[in-house]
Amino acid sequence: xxxxxxxxxxxxxxLYAGSFIALAVGVFxxxxxxxxxxxxxxxxxxxxxxxxxxxxxxxxxxxRQVRVPLSDADVSGLQTVLSLVGTISxxxxxxxxxxxxAFAVASRRREIGLLRLIGATPSQVRRMVLGEVLVVALAAxxxxxxxxxxxxxxxxxxxxxxxxxxxxxxxxxxWVPLAIAVGIGLVxxxxxxxxxxxxxxxxxxxxxxxxxxxxxxxxGPVRITFGVLFLAGFITLLALIRPSTGEGVTPLxxxxxxxxxxxxxxxxxxxxxxxxxxxxxxxIAWTRVSGRLAQSNVVAAPRRSxxxxxxxxxxxxxxxxxxxxxxxxxxxxxATIRDTLRAPIVVEGFADLGxxxxxxxxxxxxxxxxxxxxxxxxxxxxxxxxxxxxxxxxRDLTAISGDISRLTGNTVAVSKEMAGFDSYQVGDEIxxxxxxxxxxxxxxxxxxxDAQGVNPSILIPLDLVRRHAPTAQPERIFVDGVDLTTLxxxxxxxxxxxxxxxxxxxxxxxxxxxxxxxxxxxxxGPAALYSAIAIANTLLMGSLQRRHEFITSRLLGATPAQIxxxxxxxxxxxxxxxxxxxxxxxxxxxxxxxxxxxxxxxDVPMTVPWAVLTGIAGICLTLAVGSxxxxxxxILRRSQPSAAVD
Amino acid sequence: MTSTAPTYPTVVPTxxxxxLLDGIxxxxxxxxxxxxxxxxxxxxxxxxxxxxxMGPSGxxxxxxxxxxxxxxxxxxxxxxxxxxxxxxxxxxxxTKLRRNEMGFVFQAYNxxxxxxxxxxxxxxxxxxxxxxxxxxxxxxxxxxxxxxKAKRRPAELSGGQQQRVAIARALITRPSVFFxxxxxxxxxxxxxxxxxxxxxxxxxxxxxxxxxxxxDPVAAAYAERVLFLSDGLIAxxxxxxxxxxxxAAMSSLER
Ligand SMILES: Nc1ncnc2c1ncn2[C@@H]1O[C@H](COP(=O)(O)OP(=O)(O)OP(=O)(O)O)[C@@H](O)[C@H]1O
Ligand SMILES: [Mg+2]
Numbered sequence: 001x002x003x004x005x006x007x008x009x010x011x012x013x014x015l016y017a018g019s020f021i022a023l024a025v026g027v028f029x030x031x032x033x034x035x036x037x038x039x040x041x042x043x044x045x046x047x048x049x050x051x052x053x054x055x056x057x058x059x060x061x062x063x064r065q066v067r068v069p070l071s072d073a074d075v076s077g078l079q080t081v082l083s084l085v086g087t088i089s090x091x092x093x094x095x096x097x098x099x100x101x102a103f104a105v106a107s108r109r110r111e112i113g114l115l116r117l118i119g120a121t122p123s124q125v126r127r128m129v130l131g132e133v134l135v136v137a138l139a140a141x142x143x144x145x146x147x148x149x150x151x152x153x154x155x156x157x158x159x160x161x162x163x164x165x166x167x168x169x170x171x172x173x174x175w176v177p178l179a180i181a182v183g184i185g186l187v188x189x190x191x192x193x194x195x196x197x198x199x200x201x202x203x204x205x206x207x208x209x210x211x212x213x214x215x216x217x218x219x220g221p222v223r224i225t226f227g228v229l230f231l232a233g234f235i236t237l238l239a240l241i242r243p244s245t246g247e248g249v250t251p252l253x254x255x256x257x258x259x260x261x262x263x264x265x266x267x268x269x270x271x272x273x274x275x276x277x278x279x280x281x282x283x284i285a286w287t288r289v290s291g292r293l294a295q296s297n298v299v300a301a302p303r304r305s306x307x308x309x310x311x312x313x314x315x316x317x318x319x320x321x322x323x324x325x326x327x328x329x330x331x332x333x334x335a336t337i338r339d340t341l342r343a344p345i346v347v348e349g350f351a352d353l354g355x356x357x358x359x360x361x362x363x364x365x366x367x368x369x370x371x372x373x374x375x376x377x378x379x380x381x382x383x384x385x386x387x388x389x390x391x392x393x394x395r396d397l398t399a400i401s402g403d404i405s406r407l408t409g410n411t412v413a414v415s416k417e418m419a420g421f422d423s424y425q426v427g428d429e430i431x432x433x434x435x436x437x438x439x440x441x442x443x444x445x446x447x448x449x450d451a452q453g454v455n456p457s458i459l460i461p462l463d464l465v466r467r468h469a470p471t472a473q474p475e476r477i478f479v480d481g482v483d484l485t486t487l488x489x490x491x492x493x494x495x496x497x498x499x500x501x502x503x504x505x506x507x508x509x510x511x512x513x514x515x516x517x518x519x520x521x522x523x524x525g526p527a528a529l530y531s532a533i534a535i536a537n538t539l540l541m542g543s544l545q546r547r548h549e550f551i552t553s554r555l556l557g558a559t560p561a562q563i564x565x566x567x568x569x570x571x572x573x574x575x576x577x578x579x580x581x582x583x584x585x586x587x588x589x590x591x592x593x594x595x596x597x598x599x600x601x602x603d604v605p606m607t608v609p610w611a612v613l614t615g616i617a618g619i620c621l622t623l624a625v626g627s628x629x630x631x632x633x634x635i636l637r638r639s640q641p642s643a644a645v646d
Numbered sequence: 647m648t649s650t651a652p653t654y655p656t657v658v659p660t661x662x663x664x665x666l667l668d669g670i671x672x673x674x675x676x677x678x679x680x681x682x683x684x685x686x687x688x689x690x691x692x693x694x695x696x697x698x699x700m701g702p703s704g705x706x707x708x709x710x711x712x713x714x715x716x717x718x719x720x721x722x723x724x725x726x727x728x729x730x731x732x733x734x735x736x737x738x739x740x741t742k743l744r745r746n747e748m749g750f751v752f753q754a755y756n757x758x759x760x761x762x763x764x765x766x767x768x769x770x771x772x773x774x775x776x777x778x779x780x781x782x783x784x785x786x787x788x789x790x791x792x793x794x795k796a797k798r799r800p801a802e803l804s805g806g807q808q809q810r811v812a813i814a815r816a817l818i819t820r821p822s823v824f825f826x827x828x829x830x831x832x833x834x835x836x837x838x839x840x841x842x843x844x845x846x847x848x849x850x851x852x853x854x855x856x857x858x859x860x861x862d863p864v865a866a867a868y869a870e871r872v873l874f875l876s877d878g879l880i881a882x883x884x885x886x887x888x889x890x891x892x893x894a895a896m897s898s899l900e901r
Contacts, residue, residue, distance in 0.1 A: 007760045114756050117717070118815065119745020119773045121738050205744070206717045 005131030016136050018537030019100040023140035024147070025533055026093035027185035029526045031148025032155055033086040034177030039156055040079050042172035051371060053433050058375035066378040068371050078159060081522050084254070088318070088527045090188055091258060095265070095314050096534040097192030099307040101133060103538065105196045105203075106303050107545045112200050113207030122201035129197040130190065137189035141182040148181065149174050195223075227266035234259040238588070241596045253325035253593060254523075257317045257585045264313060264581055268306030273299040275577045283569060290562065294569035298577075308538050308571075309578035312620050315531030316582030319524050319616050324590035326516040327609050332597040333453055334509035335604040338502075340451035343394035343478035345487060346504035349496030350473045356490050360481030363387070363394035364474040366465045371433040372458070374422055378433075383458035385465025385472075394478035395454055402426035402446030407461050412442035415457040419447045434468035449600075453508045476504070528616075535620065536627040539571060543631040550635055560636040564629060571628035575621045582620075586613075663690035663726075664855040665714060665823055670723035671878075672709050683709040684720070685878035693822070694853040696846055698866035700892070701875035702900050707859040708827055710875065714857065715748055715825045716740050728822050745770055749816025749824045749854075751845075753831040757800040757811055763787070764796040767814045778818070786814040790844060806837030813844050824848060826858040830865050842868040863892040874899055 050067050057063035105112070112125055120128070156169040237256045264271060280295035298305045343363065347353070353362045365386040372381045388407040391397055397404050400416055407413055412432075414424055424430065429441040442460065450457075465472060479487065479498065487498040550563055598604045672684040683706045691697055699707050712718040714725055716732040725732040728747055735743065750756075757766050767786060768778035787793045790810040800808050809829060816824060824845060830838035846868055848854040858869065866872045867889045874881040876899050884895050 007765070111758060114758065115769075115773075116741065117744075117750055117756070118770050119741060119819075121741045121773075123738075124773060204717070206712060 005128050005135055016104070016132070018534075018541050019097060019104075019136050020140045020143075022096040022100065022530070022534050022537055023093060023137055023185060023189055024144040025530050026089050026096070026188070027141045027144025027181050028147045028151070029089040029530065030086055030093075030184055031145050031178050031181035032151055033082045033089070034181045035148060035152040035171065035174050036155055036159065036169075037079060037082045037086075038172040038174070038177040039152075039169045040082070043167060043169055051433060051435070051437060053371055053373055053378045053439070055373060055378055056375045056431065061376050068378050068380055081519070084523055085526055088254070088523060089530065090184060092311075092314060092527055092530050092534065093185070093188045094192045095261075096311060096530075096537070097133070097137075097189045098195065099265075099310040099534075099538060100541070101129070101193040101196035102199070102303065103307040103541060104132075105129060105200045106307070109203055109207050112203040113205055116203060116207075117205040125203065126197045126201040129200045130193060133189050133193040133197075134186075137186050141185035141189075144185060145178045145182050149178060223266050227263050230259050230263035230266065234263055238592055241589075241592045253322050253589060254318065256589050257321040260585050260588075261314045261317050264585075265306070265310045268309060268313075269302040271581070272306045272309050272574075272577055273302045275580060276305065276573055279573055279576045279580070283573065287565075287569065290565045290569050293566050294573050297566075297570050298573050304542065305574055305577075308542055308574045308624075309581075311531055311534040311538060312575055312578035312624060313581050315528060315535075316579055316616055316620050317585040319528060320582055320586030320613060321589040322520060322524065323609055323612050323616070324586055325593045326520060327513075327607050328590060328594040329597060330509060330513045330516055331605050331607050332594070332601060333512045334505070335598070335601045336451055337453040337505045337508050339601060340396045340449075340454040341394070341478065341501050341505060342396060343480045344501050345479045345482070345484055345498050346501055347477040347479055347487070347491065347496050347498045348475075348504070349494070350475065350477070351491055351494045351496040353477065353479065353487075353490070356482055356487060358482045358486070359479060361390050361393050361479065363390045363478040365391060366462065366469070366472045366474050367456070368465050368469045368472050369435060370458070370468075371435075373431045373433065381458055382456040383460055383465075384456050385460050385462040387462050391459075391478075394480055396451065397448050397455070397459075399446040399448055402444065404446045404448065404459075406445040407459065408463070409461065410440055410442050410464070411445045411461060413446040413448050413459040414444060415450045415455065416447055417450045418457040419444075436468050438468060453512065532619070532623055535623045539624060539627040540631050543567065543628050543635070546632075547635050550632065554636070560633075563636060564632055567628050567632045568625060571625045572621070575624035578624075579617050579620060583617075664693040664695070664728060665691040665857070666724075666726040667691075667710075667714060668724045668726070670710070670713055670720045670725065672706070672713055672718070673721045682878055684713065687723070687875075687878075687880055689873070689880060691823070691855055691857060693855055694849050695871065696849045696856045696869045697858070698869035698872045699857065699859045699875055700861070700863075700866055700872055700896055701881070705875045706878040707875055711825050711827050711857065711859055715750070715823075716744060742774075745774055745819060747822050749819065749821035751809070751812050751816055751824065751826040751829045751841075753828040757808055757815075759800055761799070762796065763792065763798050763800070763803070763811050766800065766811055767818055770815060770819050774819075782818060786817045789817065789847075790814045791840070804837075806833050806840065809833060809837070809841055810844070813841065817848065820852065820854075822854060824854060824856040824858075826856065828860055829858065830860065830862060835864070838862070838865060863889040863896065866892050 052065055052067045054063050054065055055061075115125055115128070116122070152171050152174065156171055160168045234256060237252065237259060241252055241256070276295065276298040280291060280298070283291035284295060285291075343361065350364070353359055353364075363386070365384045367382065367384050369380050370383050371378050386407070388397070388404045392404055397413075399413075402413070404413055412430060414430075418424065424444050424447070426444050426447065428444045430444065431439065431441050433439045448455070448459070477496075478501075484498055484500060491497055553563055554560070594604075667687055667689045670684050670687045671682070674681045674683055687706075687710060699710065701707050709718070713720040714727075716725065716727070716735070719733070727743065730743060732740065732743075758769065761769065764783055764787075768783050771778040771782070784793060784796070787796055790813055792807060792810055792814065795803065795807065795811075800811065803811065813829075826845065829845070830841055833841065842865055845856050845858065849856050856869075858865070860866050867887060870886060872884045872887055872892055872895070874883060874895060881899055882895070884892060887895070
């Protein structure tokens with residue numbers, strides 16, 4: 001059957017060109033993520049720049065040695081981003097391949113029926129479709145891998161010396177990572193094509209004889225079951241979005257919509273016509289004939305409409321949710337910073353404020369990093385040395401349990417979030433290693449409210465910092481009891497300067513948003529590019545397949561303008577259906593995340609990135625309509641009505 | 647079957663029927679209501695016979711053919727093909743029976759557009775896992791008069807040529823029964839004659855059985871017997887009729 005697959009692929013080139021490009025880009029992104037990750041793994045900072053510690057181990061865990069790189073040689077930020085990029089690329093690839101092949105099979109029902117008629121068994125047909133996928137996937141994966149290899153040096157030179165990887169990265173041996181990317185590409189393609197192949201196997205020989213281009217609208221029990229399972233998974237994840245989610249917000253904002261996207265895609269043959277009917281109501285009222293035609297085309301071929309809607313739904317839901325959630329996260333961070341800081345003035349930089357008259361509180365906490373060792377890992381954490389007596393006047397250090405005033409000696413106060421993750425309780429001892437390589441155990445004396453941007457997750461006594469990092473200096477000082485001008489006069493001549501607390505808070509919030517923006521571009525940039533290709537691909541394919549229908553309509557007297565209008569409304573309708581589902585997902589996730597993060601906060605500002613969100617919707621819709629109209633226009637220009645006869 | 651003259655071989659009664667239909671009914675159910683397409687058809691197609699099935703549009707001809715070929719399940723009744731009862735078979739067994747024992751020719755030529763004429767003809771053999779020998783393929787192409795078109799694709803052939811490719815494809819597996827549904831429906835009379843002669847040759851030379859649905863009395867006259875179908879029931883038959891007799895029988899049926 002492989003021989004047949006090869007022939008079919010070369011014949012239906014337009015049908016597979018899209019899958020080829022989509023998969024090649026997918027493997028390109030995966031390959032790039034893989035080679036870059038290999039480069040970060042191969043990177044070895046100077047030996048002095050890392051500390052090796054042994055984890056505690058636990059009931060089922062062997063203690064192990066972990067080499068923790070110190071801050072200025074840390075490439076784990078880049079690794080995290082790369083793994084997320086890889087995940088998104090892989091996800092969208094499965095998606096695109098699945099919908100492309102579902103489409104290819106649906107539009108070749110008669111041909112497959114014919115094969116069955118002349119003696120192909122269902123499993124032979126299945127193998128033929130899988131063979132087609134293999135032909136396309138092999139070619140596409142190898143192309144993607146070669147491109148990735150070519151682009152790796154460029155990516156690494158761009159990524160070097162950035163916030164994410166503050167070191168110089170060199171390309172590592174590409175064979176293993178590229179083999180992994182190609183392997184993933186093939187597996188993903190096969191997974192994506194499995195349901196299409198199975199459906200092809202169910203085409204009966206009579207289908208060759210019936211003019212039934214329209215598939216039966218029923219969807220199988222397996223599909224429904226999985227759809228419902230993913231829906232349940234989505235609801236479970238939603239339930240996980242709770243106050244204290246904290247840092248987990250980014251992955252949750254990414255994975256939660258993914259689950260619902262899968263669920264909705266599985267159930268799409270049911271959902272899409274239903275939503276389509278709804279959207280068609282105003283359209284029909286406005287346009288009469290072409291609107292009605294568009295509606296019946298969308299509703300009568302639910303599978304096809306579902307395939308067309310899937311990529312738009314996927315990217316709009318994922319991008320929308322992440323953009324909105326991260327914006328809401330920044331809002332809540334802003335409110336937290338505002339609520340936590342009590343001092344009216346912040347000095348940025350370090351200066352000795354001892355003899356400024358009137359000063360009642362100088363909270364000069366010293367930041368440092370230390371290695372926190374847990375049962376299965378050891379990580380470099382940001383910590384701050386504070387004087388609890390002063391700090392609890394300048395900031396909100398309300399203890400949820402324990403007593404912050406007992407922060408002396410070998411003790412520590414941890415944030416609620418960290419306590420939640422590692423189930424620390426007051427009285428527990430946390431083993432740590434300082435950057436001077438001395439190891440000790442810190443007793444937890446208090447669990448305090450989360451206050452990212454003001455307090456790091458770990459607070460230790462100031463003395464402890466002075467002992468282990470004698471040269472460390474404060475980076476900002478919270479001050480009370482003096483007015484701004486007096487303070488700035490005093491500071492003239494130093495590098496430090498004082499600003500009102502509100503100004504400092506705004507700067508911090510802006511910093512958070514800035515960081516989010518970078519993350520979004522890194523994460524969504526490739527995915528968006530990819531989805532754009534996918535959307536264009538499916539619609540292009542869809543329109544090219546309808547050549548005969550268009551020409552017949554011309555023969556019946558429809559003008560090219562009428563046909564174009566019909567296609568315009570139809571693709572617009574599919575786009576609107578997908579976008580409305582995407583919007584629903586975005587809103588659900590966004591609202592829940594906002595609700596979760598804002599518990600205990602009042603007066604949280606609300607920043608909705610309207611420009612970005614409408615931009616996403618606009619691009620999706622433009623792409624959808626454009627890539628349906630362009631081939632239609634092309635077909636109409638190229639063919640005379642008489643072509644319908646042959 | 648020794649004679650090559652256009653006299654019809656008489657059916658030897660001791661031979662088992664090539665195809666046996668026993669009390670076939672078929673009811674299509676859909677949202678719009680149910681249609682009784684066949685309402686009890688019993689008939690024996692003798693081995694080596696050439697039977698035409700005629701009847702008004704919607705009388706159930708195509709349905710009969712599809713049930714007889716195991717493409718569709720009859721609602722009740724049994725089909726026995728060469729001693730095998732179709733209703734007991736699963737999809738794979740049915741497919742294997744189809745590719746070894748049956749050949750199909752339909753009005754729409756039903757060729758795979760991506761394959762050359764040669765590959766289209768060789769396909770049924772490849773599907774059985776056999777390697778088609780060049781000689782076999784060229785022999786059947788020769789038989790249908792297309793030996794010089796082996797490298798073309800279906801889109802580069804005329805309708806009649808495409809239909810001959812379809813016949814060559816049906817011939818290559820040497821099936822015992824040919825099913826043809828309006829095989830000449832879209833062809834001019836000259837081309838039709840070629841196609842029908844090919845089918846008749848199959849019954850005369852190789853003892854293959856042909857069941858052909860047609861609307862054309864001239865085409866039906868090539869068969870040794872015409873079976874009339876009306877409203878899902880067999881309404882009668884006519885042996886060795888001339889086109890004029892067949893047309894007359896048809897119009898009395900339509901009245
Ligand atoms: N898949 C189907 N679903 C529902 N009804 C059907 C289906 N196929 C055929 N029918 C109905 O069954 C009856 C017989 O149809 P069939 O195709 O066998 O007629 P026919 O004799 O071949 O007609 P024609 O000469 O026009 O081809 C018709 O009334 C038709 O409407
Ligand atoms: Mg018919």
